[in-house]
Amino acid sequence: MDAIILQILNGLDKGSAYALIALGLTLIFGTLGVVNFAHGALFMIGAFCAVTLSRILTLSHTIIDETQKDFLGNPLKVDVPYIYDIFGQQTGDAIIDWAVPLSILFAIPVMIGIGFIMERGLIKHFYKRPHADQILVTFGLAIVLQEIIKYFYGANPIPTPAPDAFRGSFDFGAMLGFDPNTIIYPYWRLVYFAFAAVIIGAVFAFLQFTTFGMVVRAGMADRETVGLLGINIDKRFTIMFGIAAAVAGLAGVMYTPINSPNYHMGMDFLVLSFVVVVVGGMGSLPGAVLAGFLLGILESFASMAVVLEILPGINQIIIYLVAIIILLTRPRGLMGRRGVMEE
């Protein structure tokens, strides 16, 4: 029992990331009808927003500290982050420590801006082109974005730690009445899951309970009619693209303490997220979220030692295997709607 709970917990953080990316992909597909292969790159850029902010915060200038002497008795040169000058040392340290959560505030405008530029500058021209062209051009864009990041940040992963308060793990098993030390779970992963749940809830609430969301949903169902009613649906869809980009970016920001960001992390996640979207059902938002968590948990179950003994290597291929089976037995995916992307 405790092993099962542990695996479910382990699957949650990866599942959250899949769900968030898949949600964005589905939003873009559902509104604009575009298959966005560059969505993984947006996830990656989000992660590098966190890196950038923590670099900005630690920008330093050198001062000569008269109180500290080296062994020759000369005053030491000390690097002091500018942020100390503004907020004082204690607050400054706290801000640097909380760089990753703070990056959320930094990443939202950046990601929405990037989303706008991408949509207006490139994707707009591909509404009417075949899906293959959309895949190809966004694939090219993904390569370009990834290489730009590689040029500025190098090819190596950049460790970006979580705030001190969330470092370490807690004993989840003891809380539930199991033996202590059976279910140990890092705090940050729980934070990530809670964060993902909030974001997903927010997106759904936005679509469900605001007038803007209502119009967007109407546009997803029948774009032409909404247009005929005198609503500028293109503008709203562009905003939705920005939001989808922000969702992917935030997923990336918060993922940095779990996995040090490198320039190809987006591509790694993208392939899996596409599988998730297809399993969930193209164009279905709840399907994308459900499939994301489901596949994440399934993947962590498949990597249990007991399972690996019976089926070696299953953890590597389980997601693809499930995708193949689902596509062949339920062609529309788990929650796909009729008439969406059926050739």
Place this chain on the structure above:
Amino acid sequence: MFGLTKRDSTLLIIVILLTVLAPFILNPFPEGSAMAQFNAGYPDLMQRLVIFGIFAIGFNILFGLTGYLSFGHAAFLGVGSYAAIWMMKLLTMNVVPAIIISVVVAGLFSLLVGWISLRRSGIYFSILTLAFAQMSYSLAYSVLTPITGGETGLQPKVDDPRILDGALAAGQTPRANFFGLEMGTSYELELGNWIFTFNAGYYIAAIVMILAFYLSIRIFRSPFGMMLRAVKSNQQRVNYTGLNAKPYTLAAFVISGMYAGLAGGLLVAMDTQVGAERMFWTASGEVVLMTILGGAGTLIGPVLGAGFIKYMENIVSKINKSVLEQWFAFMPDGIEDFLIAIVYPFIGKGWHLTLGILFMLVVIFLPGGLVEGGQRIGRLFKRKKPSDDAADGKTTPAE
């Protein structure tokens, strides 16, 4: 010629001339000159040019004719490579059985993958092929290590059985050969300052590529090819006509899988080693790039695309800062530094950035690839003759 129309024969002859004369064409700079490092006429690169040409020709039979975009073709190349290397380990170092078995095994594997994947079309098909390729890649890395060698890959070893070859003499290493002619054999021709290398392996690969190209022309011009085009332009109408499209698309899929296997076998024949990274999905992406860049659905496009990408990869990644400084040395210092700073991200290790931008530009502005570009330029010069039928040279853009 060989049952081809005049235009196709010309195309075939152009390809034959290009491949046969490649050692001259790719070595335009005299030895020892500053530009000599940009010569591409060395065996390893020339072999890659034609082998990836075969890969792209095969991919084009699927994508160019039927419009099914496979994102997992590298799996067939990888499977073919593994089959070939096992032939070399077990049977003989002669490349002929290795290449034959690689085609057969890749064909069988693509039959399985195609049979399942072709139940769906559009993006679902792309995802299914991608899923299969990623599965093969992961398995080759982990569970199938006894067969694939895992991370280290496979090479022929001295103590492999090799039933047909007999024992090697002491100190000899196994080398791939074609009935005794070793793949690495080269003849160097010196003409003044130029050195041209004629490599046995290259010419074997080149002959195979010419045959593959000829076969693809025949497929394009056959009733079967027409059928595939019909599937691309409107599959629903094909179904309503009472024709079942599946056997045709499956045949196209298997043929292109066999081409990929052939390319994989040849890669092993030229350089006797295999690693699983050959099956990674970026490798599948690369062949898509080649085909689109050259011009999907055209005959010569994929060959040009493969050649262009592999050649540019070689050239661009060799340019470094000091070369740039030489080039811009004639300019005033400030402008020189500025230009170098601008160009620098795109060269050397930045090759992929250049490739990505180029690819995007092609997809956006030139969906027919380099071939369409050439045709547009050609039409620009022809415009003076009003009687010229513009529609004649037009190809349908890739979908």
